[in-house]
Amino acid sequence: MPNKPYHHGNLRSSLIEAGIVLINREGAKQLSLRKVCALCGVSQTAPYSHFRNKEDLLEAMQHYVTEQLMEVLEDAIESCPDQSDPFVLIQIGKSYVLFFIRHPQYFQFLFSQPIMTVNLSLDGDGTKNFPPFELLKSVVLRIFGAAGMPKEKMEDMIISLWATVHGLASIATMKNVHYDKDWEIKIQDIIWNK
Amino acid sequence: MPNKPYHHGNLRSSLIEAGIVLINREGAKQLSLRKVCALCGVSQTAPYSHFRNKEDLLEAMQHYVTEQLMEVLEDAIESCPDQSDPFVLIQIGKSYVLFFIRHPQYFQFLFSQPIMTVNLSLDGDGTKNFPPFELLKSVVLRIFGAAGMPKEKMEDMIISLWATVHGLASIATMKNVHYDKDWEIKIQDIIWNK
């Protein structure tokens, strides 16, 4: 049984993952730096060697969650046989909503104080954009841009699609929502009927 | 210049309104009981004669905001010449989104920890429901129920409509969203194209 070393080793990533654990356990609202520190077996001010403040840690955790979401969305795209079929959009939307249904705490956490930028217009710098949204934009551009749809119309479609899907996720992850149907089936219908 | 009386007189409603002022001034995240008390010129524990705890005050404030929203939505309905025209739904949706665009802090505040219930099915007790949602349900029921639309289809329509509108409000009130078009015009198009 070795003594606990003075240096943790990889505290930065441990703090991020401990924060994620606590968010899933008790929700983003109850998260405190001190609890994260306790879970990592480290003093209350240790994080300040790796993050400027709590906001900074939260931002790193948001990137962590966003990457998980991106993997899910990219898998959804790859699972489609025809990449130029608008059905890809349904799959993306479905995966987006289901991701948050499976991790209800993530929705509040990601969007309660969103740090990432969202540029709703098709041109402009996409590198700083919320990656899932940028992904949606690129798919619409690939499918309908090739078909000659005017840019204005594509922008409307992107906003409308994301609003619906994001709204569904928001509603589905609310605590006091009662719904006796199967979301997975309904989501597809709802996106489809748009 | 009269001395401040020991009893405030109408502290309960004053606390609610002071809380609303502070939320509009610095956001729901920064709100503290003590600040509300200071704004009312009262000690830190005075609220506990009127509310069980902070949650309880926040809940009362949510009801306060919800009533403002309801007034806006009811005005929107009344402004429609033909109450059986589906155009009423567009007007409701537009007013819903614009309300939150005009009061960006309210969206986070109302839905960050929603206290009210949302029953997505058409039957069941509507009295405990989030009133704006119940209003939407009743309008859809009135317009399309009379036209003989099956209940299942109306439920899909309600969820889809609310998801879109709620999602639009969510996106439009995000801090880091860049959009150079006029929301008021776009919203109508987007809801319309559904």
Next chain:
DNA sequence: AAATATATCTTGACACCGGTAAGATTATGC
């Protein structure tokens, strides 16, 4: 009208929180 009871507000205190300052411990580069 006086006495009692109740509602309302204050003071004092506690544990928890995010954050700063100064110092201890370990790793790194020359």
Next chain:
DNA sequence: GCATAATCTTACCGGTGTCAAGATATATTT
């Protein structure tokens, strides 16, 4: 091997929600 930098700890500060006990005003009863 020594100096420097990175990492972690202890001590402390102001702010927060909340409880306990007491002060003050209003309401009720007699």
